[in-house]
Amino acid sequence: MLKKSLKYVIIGDGHAGNSAAETLRKGNPGSEIVIISSKPTHYFDHSLLATFLLDKKDITSLYVYPYTWYKENNIRLRLNQTITKVIPDKHELILAHNERVYYDRLLIASGAKPKLPESLSRYKNLLTVFTDAVDAMKLRERLGTFKHVTMVGGDCIGLHLAGAMLKLGKSVTFVLNEYNFWPLEFDETVKSKLIGCLKKKHIEVVADDMTTEIVRDGTGLNVMTKNGKIIKTDLAFLTSGMVPNIDFLDGSGIDVQTGILVDEYMHTSAQDIWAAGECATVYYPELKDYRQTTGEINAKALGNISARNMLDEKKVVSLAEPGKITIEGEDFITYGWKGFSIDI
Amino acid sequence: MTFKRSLTIEICGSSGDRSLAAGEILIRTLSDIGYHVISFDAYPAEIRGFGKTVAHMRVGREFMLSLSSKVDILVSLNDRYAIEQLKNLNDEGVVIFDNRPRDITYEVLQQNEDETDKHHLGPGVYKDEEGWKEITSEQVSIAGHLGPGMYLYGVPLYQLSQKTTNESRSRNIVVLGSVAALFNIPKNEFINNLTAKLGKKDKSVDSVVAAFEEGYNYVRENVVKLDPYNFERLSVDRKGYKLMDGNKAVAQGAIDAGCKLYAGYPITPATKIMEVLFAELPKRGGVVVQTEDEISAIGHVTGAGFAGVRAMTATSGPGFCLMTEFIGYNVMSENPVVIVDSQRGGPATGLPTKTEQSDLNHALFGGNGDTPRIVVAPTSVKECYQWTAEAFYLAEKYQMPVIILIDLFLSLSVRNVELDPLPDYKKGSNKVPSQEDMKLYLRQKMTDDGVSPRALPGQENGYQVVSGLEQNEYGTPVYDEYSHTAMTQKRFRKIQTALDNDVPLPERIGHKGRVKLGVISWGSTAGAVADAVDSVLKEGKSVAMLKLIVINPLKEKEIQTFLDDCEKVLVPELNYQGQFANWLAIHFQKKFFRYNKVATRPITHDEIEAEINRLLKE
Ligand SMILES: Cc1cc2nc3c(=O)[nH]c(=O)nc-3n(C[C@H](O)[C@H](O)[C@H](O)COP(=O)(O)OP(=O)(O)OC[C@H]3O[C@@H](n4cnc5c(N)ncnc54)[C@H](O)[C@@H]3O)c2cc1C
Numbered sequence: 001m002l003k004k005s006l007k008y009v010i011i012g013d014g015h016a017g018n019s020a021a022e023t024l025r026k027g028n029p030g031s032e033i034v035i036i037s038s039k040p041t042h043y044f045d046h047s048l049l050a051t052f053l054l055d056k057k058d059i060t061s062l063y064v065y066p067y068t069w070y071k072e073n074n075i076r077l078r079l080n081q082t083i084t085k086v087i088p089d090k091h092e093l094i095l096a097h098n099e100r101v102y103y104d105r106l107l108i109a110s111g112a113k114p115k116l117p118e119s120l121s122r123y124k125n126l127l128t129v130f131t132d133a134v135d136a137m138k139l140r141e142r143l144g145t146f147k148h149v150t151m152v153g154g155d156c157i158g159l160h161l162a163g164a165m166l167k168l169g170k171s172v173t174f175v176l177n178e179y180n181f182w183p184l185e186f187d188e189t190v191k192s193k194l195i196g197c198l199k200k201k202h203i204e205v206v207a208d209d210m211t212t213e214i215v216r217d218g219t220g221l222n223v224m225t226k227n228g229k230i231i232k233t234d235l236a237f238l239t240s241g242m243v244p245n246i247d248f249l250d251g252s253g254i255d256v257q258t259g260i261l262v263d264e265y266m267h268t269s270a271q272d273i274w275a276a277g278e279c280a281t282v283y284y285p286e287l288k289d290y291r292q293t294t295g296e297i298n299a300k301a302l303g304n305i306s307a308r309n310m311l312d313e314k315k316v317v318s319l320a321e322p323g324k325i326t327i328e329g330e331d332f333i334t335y336g337w338k339g340f341s342i343d344i
Numbered sequence: 345m346t347f348k349r350s351l352t353i354e355i356c357g358s359s360g361d362r363s364l365a366a367g368e369i370l371i372r373t374l375s376d377i378g379y380h381v382i383s384f385d386a387y388p389a390e391i392r393g394f395g396k397t398v399a400h401m402r403v404g405r406e407f408m409l410s411l412s413s414k415v416d417i418l419v420s421l422n423d424r425y426a427i428e429q430l431k432n433l434n435d436e437g438v439v440i441f442d443n444r445p446r447d448i449t450y451e452v453l454q455q456n457e458d459e460t461d462k463h464h465l466g467p468g469v470y471k472d473e474e475g476w477k478e479i480t481s482e483q484v485s486i487a488g489h490l491g492p493g494m495y496l497y498g499v500p501l502y503q504l505s506q507k508t509t510n511e512s513r514s515r516n517i518v519v520l521g522s523v524a525a526l527f528n529i530p531k532n533e534f535i536n537n538l539t540a541k542l543g544k545k546d547k548s549v550d551s552v553v554a555a556f557e558e559g560y561n562y563v564r565e566n567v568v569k570l571d572p573y574n575f576e577r578l579s580v581d582r583k584g585y586k587l588m589d590g591n592k593a594v595a596q597g598a599i600d601a602g603c604k605l606y607a608g609y610p611i612t613p614a615t616k617i618m619e620v621l622f623a624e625l626p627k628r629g630g631v632v633v634q635t636e637d638e639i640s641a642i643g644h645v646t647g648a649g650f651a652g653v654r655a656m657t658a659t660s661g662p663g664f665c666l667m668t669e670f671i672g673y674n675v676m677s678e679n680p681v682v683i684v685d686s687q688r689g690g691p692a693t694g695l696p697t698k699t700e701q702s703d704l705n706h707a708l709f710g711g712n713g714d715t716p717r718i719v720v721a722p723t724s725v726k727e728c729y730q731w732t733a734e735a736f737y738l739a740e741k742y743q744m745p746v747i748i749l750i751d752l753f754l755s756l757s758v759r760n761v762e763l764d765p766l767p768d769y770k771k772g773s774n775k776v777p778s779q780e781d782m783k784l785y786l787r788q789k790m791t792d793d794g795v796s797p798r799a800l801p802g803q804e805n806g807y808q809v810v811s812g813l814e815q816n817e818y819g820t821p822v823y824d825e826y827s828h829t830a831m832t833q834k835r836f837r838k839i840q841t842a843l844d845n846d847v848p849l850p851e852r853i854g855h856k857g858r859v860k861l862g863v864i865s866w867g868s869t870a871g872a873v874a875d876a877v878d879s880v881l882k883e884g885k886s887v888a889m890l891k892l893i894v895i896n897p898l899k900e901k902e903i904q905t906f907l908d909d910c911e912k913v914l915v916p917e918l919n920y921q922g923q924f925a926n927w928l929a930i931h932f933q934k935k936f937f938r939y940n941k942v943a944t945r946p947i948t949h950d951e952i953e954a955e956i957n958r959l960l961k962e
Contacts, residue, residue: 040495040496041570067435067493076488077492078490078496079496080496095487096443096444097441098445098481098485099481099485099487099488101481101482
């Protein structure tokens with residue numbers, strides 16, 4: 001029988017972490033539940049980030065729950081605290097401020113971070129990221145300072161952001177390389193349809209090319225491509241897809257590939273540790289293969305399944321329904337995103 | 345500052361973390377940029393000085409007289425202690441902590457003899473009287489103890505302190521830099537106050553300023569501010585304002601009133617009065633005597649009073665008890681003395697570092713026989729100044745003891761105040777004998793107002809006998825019914841004269857005319873009442889307050905009018921018996937709703953507000 005006094009620790013205050021916490025609380029009302037997040041903000045809805053740029057709403061308008069929800073559900077929330085190490089043998093986490101936190105059962109739901117192509121690592125400081133509520137807050141403060149933006153690479157975050165930029169009267173350029181438009185179902189037909197739609201929206205698309213260099217030019221930037229194009233721009237966004245956020249697992253002995261490898265029960269290779277959401281590479285029995293997951297729908301579903309397994313149920317993971325992204329009235333399929341329209 | 349009337353800040357550390365010094369610099373700076381401040385620090389109870397130390401300050405745009413129960417910003421220099429303070433933090437409060445503290449090693453230790461020492465230790469296994477106990481790292485790190493609506497900001501205080509000053513003790517300065525950056529407090533004022541506090545102009549000052557800058561820059565570069573609190577500079581001129589606590593104000597009042605002798609024996613919380621006077625009185629031709637005990641102290645003051653010199657002693661409950669015999673002596677011999685009693689928790693040695701208002705009975709009634717005396721209780725730091733000066737005037741004019749009742753909270757809480765200069769007439773109030781009087785000098789001459797002309801020793805023909813015995817007009821000891829009755833009446837007549845001529849009308853605040861609820865208060869609690877009444881008045885409630893500073897004699901007619909105006913009357917005070925409510929009940933026929941606490945801390949405005957609202961609903 002499941003012990004009532006179990007201490008569940010969840011790394012990550014996103015869709016996966018919160019969905020798991022809710023399931024755990026329902027399934028084991030007497031247990032201790034702790035969510036730890038390196039972000040200072042609360043659990044927020046990423047799909048609102050673009051429209052957040054358009055108005056003057058408070059950051060709390062992005063939050064999914066009021067903080068009182070955590071009180072009511074007796075979930076301890078530890079924001080703005082980063083895990084630097086996991087020690088499975090001791091059932092211990094080490095935090096950046098030297099604290100050691102014990103767990104009985106651990107869920108890693110640490111999400112993903114923007115992928116920085118090796119060739120661009122030198123230009124990290126010149127690239128702007130748009131992945132969370134703080135990025136959106138900072139960008140909103142700067143809206144008056146730029147007119148043209150360049151999306152370095154093609155991903156759905158870039159598309160999402162482009163919708164808001166257009167609405168704000170900014171001009172947008174995409175520099176696409178051979179990378180897929182993460183996480184769209186992508187092939188040549190989709191690609192040409194997508195480029196056509198973007199052009200209809202007066203977005204400049206530099207296709208089949210790639211960014212090789214970024215240099216400062218006065219207050220702006222010059223983005224240079226492999227084919228010799230120089231794009232004069234005010235801001236360059238890093239939109240080359242996302243990679244699992246799992247650096248803190250180095251040396252932990254937990255098996256990882258792109259993300260944390262989990263079986264069909266969302267269990268990792270280490271005892272009492274599960275993983276869910278964008279940080280996990282999941283074994284889907286339907287595919288008889290592993291797949292990297294992304295998107296709100298996936299994260300919530302996987303968080304829930306992990307939690308049920310942490311409650312000693314035996315729940316097998318299944319593929320989520322695909323979502324769609326709409327551009328100029330055309331739909332594009334994604335495998336995990338809830339979907340959005342850039343026709344705002 | 346966004347939003348509310350005030351914000352409360354705490355800097356919590358272990359003694360040695362220098363949190364009080366940081367607090368002092370912070371309130372000075374906030375005062376300089378236009379805010380009203382009230383600080384009230386908490387020290388470890390032990391004289392040895394181990395344990396928790398909290399610099400506590402309320403900062404507001406508007407004038408305030410009391411503390412709040414809740415804290416908005418908590419700065420932790422010692423997580424273990426600061427965790428205990430979290431229970432007072434608002435649900436949306438801010439915590440600043442050291443996010444790269446010294447490496448904590450897991451220790452296995454026998455607990456030290458000193459209980460409080462365990463607070464210096466990190467996680468580990470300890471042995472105390474109950475056996476071995478484990479203290480985990482989670483238990484002693486504040487980061488895991490916050491409520492879900494609170495904001496946590498980490499700054500590597502230890503690392504930045506080491507980097508700039510080669511020691512960890514400057515964490516308090518690093519954190520001030522962070523506080524400045526986080527809440528947009530102008531940096532220059534901070535640095536000015538910092539260097540003024542350090543005093544010396546040498547390399548160590550530069551490194552401390554560097555520590556401040558590191559804390560400031562770290563926040564600017566790394567911290568995402570999400571809380572709504574800011575202290576931008578206010579456009580008000582507070583140049584004439586001085587930061588002082590009640591003790592300093594008492595000492596300043598004494599100096600400005602022309603006190604020339606102070607005698608006292610050190611006692612918490614009154615000691616600082618003596619310390620200030622030690623530094624200041626000799627420069628002005630005065631004398632300070634640290635006596636062997638409180639009996640000797642009041643003896644000195646009695647002698648000086650007899651010699652025609654304005655003189656004062658200050659003490660706390662236990663010392664005040666020892667002075668009781670001399671109170672009677674000065675009543676009988678009609679001699680001016682000023683006694684300050686800064687009340688602390690009692691009875692006996694009681695709670696030396698905790699505030700209370702429980703010496704009122706003793707101040708009003710202490711002593712044998714019928715012993716009239718004037719008792720005044722200032723309600724704010726500014727009034728500590730005014731009423732100390734006033735006490736000298738009254739003691740000299742009415743030739744009797746005047747007791748100034750303050751308390752630990754008033755004594756130690758620092759505020760920014762603007763002191764009004766004293767009117768000249770207050771500086772000499774002795775009833776000087778006329779030439780006629782000196783033809784046949786009667787020290788205890790019967791007069792209509794009860795006050796006899798007082799010749800000073802050495803004055804020609806002013807020869808007099810002074811003792812604690814009952815006397816006739818010559819001062820000669822007598823024991824007959826006629827003389828004792830006449831002299832007792834004379835002594836009480838002086839009280840009536842003082843009441844008619846020198847006791848100001850009690851101040852009424854709030855609605856005029858009939859009200860649902862009236863609050864009468866005294867001493868430092870009156871500050872909390874004034875703040876609470878101000879709040880409920882803004883909500884349109886039918887409330888008024890009567891503030892009494894002179895507790896004896898009472899302005900009965902005016903108090904009666906107020907009582908008649910009130911459907912209900914609340915009397916809040918910091919003692920168990922309701923000593924002030926009892927005093928009022930002797931004089932007035934009215935039901936008094938009491939709100940008594942012996943909470944070891946001042947009553948706060950929000951507690952009183954809650955009580956007012958409860959009584960209004962009942
Ligand atoms: C701009 C933008 C728009 C998007 N729009 C959509 C959309 O419209 N529809 C859709 O379905 N999806 C959208 N997504 C994707 C979706 O938001 C993510 O797939 C989803 O949030 C993943 O959830 P998660 O719980 O796995 O991770 P996250 O939500 O990213 O949460 C990760 C958590 O882990 C914490 N963490 C990470 N490392 C540490 C550490 N070392 N220590 C402590 N805590 C740590 C983080 O602080 C965070 O709380 C969007 C994403 C972005 C960036």
